[in-house]
Amino acid sequence: MDAADDLFTREDPIFANKELLEISHLPGEGRIVGRDDEIADLATAVNPAIFGQSPSNVLIYGKTGTGKSLCAKYVSKRLVSTASEEGVTATFAYVDCAQDTTETQAVQTIAEGVNDPEETGINVPDKGLSTSTYYKRLWRILDQRYDVVLILLDEIDKLDDDAILMQLSRAGEAGKITDCKLGVVGISNKIQYKDRMDERVKSSLCEREFVFPPYDANQLREIMQARADAFHDDVLEPSTIPRAAALAAREHGDARKAIDILRYAGEIAQANGEPTVREEFVTQARERAETDRFRELIRGSTPHSRYVLQALALLSLSNGRQDGFRTSRVYEIYENICRQEGSDSLSLRRVRDLLKEHAFLDIIEQSKHSGGSAEGSYTKHQLLEDPSVVKEVLTEDDAEA
Numbered sequence: 001m002d003a004a005d006d007l008f009t010r011e012d013p014i015f016a017n018k019e020l021l022e023i024s025h026l027p028g029e030g031r032i033v034g035r036d037d038e039i040a041d042l043a044t045a046v047n048p049a050i051f052g053q054s055p056s057n058v059l060i061y062g063k064t065g066t067g068k069s070l071c072a073k074y075v076s077k078r079l080v081s082t083a084s085e086e087g088v089t090a091t092f093a094y095v096d097c098a099q100d101t102t103e104t105q106a107v108q109t110i111a112e113g114v115n116d117p118e119e120t121g122i123n124v125p126d127k128g129l130s131t132s133t134y135y136k137r138l139w140r141i142l143d144q145r146y147d148v149v150l151i152l153l154d155e156i157d158k159l160d161d162d163a164i165l166m167q168l169s170r171a172g173e174a175g176k177i178t179d180c181k182l183g184v185v186g187i188s189n190k191i192q193y194k195d196r197m198d199e200r201v202k203s204s205l206c207e208r209e210f211v212f213p214p215y216d217a218n219q220l221r222e223i224m225q226a227r228a229d230a231f232h233d234d235v236l237e238p239s240t241i242p243r244a245a246a247l248a249a250r251e252h253g254d255a256r257k258a259i260d261i262l263r264y265a266g267e268i269a270q271a272n273g274e275p276t277v278r279e280e281f282v283t284q285a286r287e288r289a290e291t292d293r294f295r296e297l298i299r300g301s302t303p304h305s306r307y308v309l310q311a312l313a314l315l316s317l318s319n320g321r322q323d324g325f326r327t328s329r330v331y332e333i334y335e336n337i338c339r340q341e342g343s344d345s346l347s348l349r350r351v352r353d354l355l356k357e358h359a360f361l362d363i364i365e366q367s368k369h370s371g372g373s374a375e376g377s378y379t380k381h382q383l384l385e386d387p388s389v390v391k392e393v394l395t396e397d398d399a400e401a
């Protein structure tokens with residue numbers, strides 16, 4: 001026997017097809033679980049596009065991992081193929097607004113996405129043009145190539161401002177495009193997003209609104225079961241998926257996190273040299289998924305914004321969950337942390353703003369209380385994340401810094 005045969009394992013003993021557990025993996029035709037009503041509602045809203053008429057503008061809300069992007073893309077693809085059968089030239093452009101936060105980046109992405117330079121003779125460079133030039137090129141491309149276009153703005157709340165929404169929602173009536181009809185599908189996991197919108201944008205952009213509910217345990221089980229081929233036969237113990245589904249449904253109903261938990265459980269089995277993925281690995285996997293998600297949430301946040309969270313985590317860990325902590329108490333602990341870090345503390349007012357930002361990102365929850373005539377009203381802040389996860393991630397980051 002060749003020595004190399006002993007040295008390397010030639011086949012992964014756990015995973016047969018790990019790509020199935022990547023979040024970017026899109027379920028095939030007919031394999032979107034539990035979203036028939038939402039898909040039908042979306043299809044109705046954009047249906048006029050099939051006949052070359054204006055689709056309704058739509059806003060989709062729902063917590064993270066509830067299938068919003070998946071269903072919006074699915075309906076858009078179906079729309080394009082059905083329109084084509086009717087002799088209508090349609091397409092859709094997808095913008096991840098967390099990446100393209102500025103108006104210029106977003107309009108560039110749309111223009112590039114719908115363009116074919118060979119056909120139009122129009123060039124859309126990655127950068128270097130003014131915002132208004134990108135728009136002019138976009139309008140020309142749209143009129144030249146399409147009868148109808150859907151624009152999907154995912155994580156729409158991450159846009160710096162409403163400028164692009166104003167342009168897109170009024171392009172037709174402002175005469176920027178004459179032959180092409182435009183529909184906007186905004187996607188957000190912030191239900192309060194609409195409150196921040198300019199009134200004029202709101203009235204044209206929010207013609208139809210849909211809310212995607214979290215998945216229940218049965219749906220999550222089906223979503224995970226559909227990817228069980230990621231594992232070799234007999235590797236996945238029968239109770240593992242039901243356990244992961246029950247846990248994920250109880251906590252958040254997030255399909256993305258449920259799939260992460262399953263992948264991590266497999267990796268834990270792999271790392272421990274176990275032949276099967278057992279139910280008990282799910283608990284460990286869940287902790288890892290939580291930590292990852294929180295790390296992602298706070299990526300790019302400033303040191304002071306982290307100190308504020310650290311203060312809340314310390315308060316929750318030493319006092320139990322309670323119903324939250326008052327701003328003054330959080331501020332006290334925050335000042336201690338700043339002292340330890342050798343950093344000047346920000347004003348109470350600024351810390352209040354940071355707390356509001358965390359509430360907007362669903363990292364914490366704020367509640368208003370009335371302390372009677374003597375105290376007036378005050379706000380309490382409560383971590384929505386597991387305080388030990390918050391502390392762990394924030395301290396590991398300190399170590400890296």
Ligand SMILES: Nc1ncnc2c1ncn2[C@@H]1O[C@H](COP(=O)(O)OP(=O)(O)OP(=O)(O)O)[C@@H](O)[C@H]1O
Pocket residue numbers: 022023024025026027031032033034035062063064065066067068069070071188189223255256
């Ligand atoms: N109903 C479903 N059936 C099968 N897989 C699903 C379903 N819903 C979600 N998924 C899986 O979870 C992933 C995340 O879903 P999706 O991106 O649509 O969530 P989202 O609601 O847009 O979340 P976010 O707001 O975080 O972007 C999808 O790429 C897909 O792999």
